[in-house]
Amino acid sequence: MRKFLREHLQLMELLICILFFMAGSLMAVSLFLRASQIEKQSQELQSAVNAAQQQAELLRISDTLTEPHLYYDASWQSCYADNAVYRLDISSKREHVLSLTVYRLIHDEAELIYSMETGGRL
Amino acid sequence: MKKHRITLVGSSCLLLVFTILILDVLAMSAYLNAVSDQRMSQRYAASISAYYAADAKASELYQQIVKKAQALPAACGLLQDQGIECQADDESLTYYIDIDASRLLKAQVKMELTDKRIIGWQVIVKDEELDQDYPLWQGEN
Numbered sequence: 001m002r003k004f005l006r007e008h009l010q011l012m013e014l015l016i017c018i019l020f021f022m023a024g025s026l027m028a029v030s031l032f033l034r035a036s037q038i039e040k041q042s043q044e045l046q047s048a049v050n051a052a053q054q055q056a057e058l059l060r061i062s063d064t065l066t067e068p069h070l071y072y073d074a075s076w077q078s079c080y081a082d083n084a085v086y087r088l089d090i091s092s093k094r095e096h097v098l099s100l101t102v103y104r105l106i107h108d109e110a111e112l113i114y115s116m117e118t119g120g121r122l
Numbered sequence: 123m124k125k126h127r128i129t130l131v132g133s134s135c136l137l138l139v140f141t142i143l144i145l146d147v148l149a150m151s152a153y154l155n156a157v158s159d160q161r162m163s164q165r166y167a168a169s170i171s172a173y174y175a176a177d178a179k180a181s182e183l184y185q186q187i188v189k190k191a192q193a194l195p196a197a198c199g200l201l202q203d204q205g206i207e208c209q210a211d212d213e214s215l216t217y218y219i220d221i222d223a224s225r226l227l228k229a230q231v232k233m234e235l236t237d238k239r240i241i242g243w244q245v246i247v248k249d250e251e252l253d254q255d256y257p258l259w260q261g262e263n
Contacts, residue, residue, distance in 0.1 A: 017135045023140030031149035034204055035156035042156070049167045079254040096185040097178045114167060118174040119181020 047076045048102035048114040051088055055100055056118040057092070086113070096120055169222070173245065176219040176227040184240070186230065188215065192234055216242075224248050 051072065068091065071084035081087075087110060089101045098120050103110035144178040181199060191197035198210035201217050208217040213232065230242030 013132055013135055017138050020135075021138055021142060024146055028142070028145045028149040031146070034130045035149070035152040036151075038156040038160050042160040045160075046163045049163075049170050053170055053174075056177075075195055094182070096182045116171045116174045117178040119178045119184075 042093075044113060048086070051076060051086075052100040052102055052114060052116055055088060055090065056116070057062070059098055059118065059120055062121065092120075172222045173225075173227070176221040177243075179241070180217070180219045180227055180229045183217070183219075184231070188217075188231055189238060194231065194238075214241075221245065 013097065024117055051070075055070065069081070070088040070090070071079050071081050072086040072088070073079040073083055074085045076086070087103045088106055089099075089103070091099045091101075093099050096119060097117055099115070099117050101115040102113045104113050105111075127153055160176040183204075185202070187200045187204075188194075188197045191200065194210045194212065194215040198217070200231065201208040202244065206217050206219065210216070214233065215231045217229050221227055224247060226246050226248055228242060228244050228246050229240065232239050232241045
């Protein structure tokens with residue numbers, strides 16, 4: 001009887017350990033995944049800001065408006081529209097003011113990452 | 123003689139609990155670090171947007187008012203009518219655009235014969251305490 005009880009208790013302990021392991025690992029994995037996702041979003045935002053800022057400075061010194069759409073690959077290098085992961089749109093909604101908008105291209109949809117307005121050439 | 127066998131009941135379970143706790147603490151730390159990074163990059167983006175919005179407004183005012191005005195004091199009057207802080211004399215004009223709570227964009231225009239030329243386009247700090255020149259070593263004894 002005593003042996004049976006002891007084995008039963010050991011089995012219970014093992015079961016509790018497995019459950020705790022599962023819950024703990026699930027929490028850790030989900031936190032790591034979320035952290036990685038947030039980190040990726042932050043890097044994307046910073047790269048989008050840098051790309052827009054670079055274009056804003058170029059527009060300040062150039063006489064003519066460059067291409068209205070600029071395309072970038074996953075590592076933020078200029079590329080053709082076919083391989084593009086990001087797109088920077090340059091438009092002029094008001095006179096003397098340019099609007100720069102960066103989108104992430106997912107299939108046929110464009111998701112907004114960052115947008116800003118700047119003055120053109122003085 | 124009766125032998126007593128020492129068994130570590132639950133030791134493996136305790137070790138596992140400890141390991142999982144460490145793993146969770148590390149995961150939480152990575153998550154908090156990522157959230158802090160995200161907040162910082164959002165603040166950076168907002169600061170860049172604010173600067174370029176002020177730049178756009180200053181450019182627009184320059185093109186629409188300053189460039190078209192015959193004389194700089196007249197342009198300054200028009201800018202002041204729009205609530206823009208401005209100082210002008212016959213030769214130069216300075217106007218300020220708010221970037222955010224702590225920064226201003228200072229634009230300086232100089233009259234050269236009949237043409238106007240931008241001679242300054244700089245960010246200045248509103249708080250005088252922050253804007254003071256620190257007594258840094260200038261490379262001379």
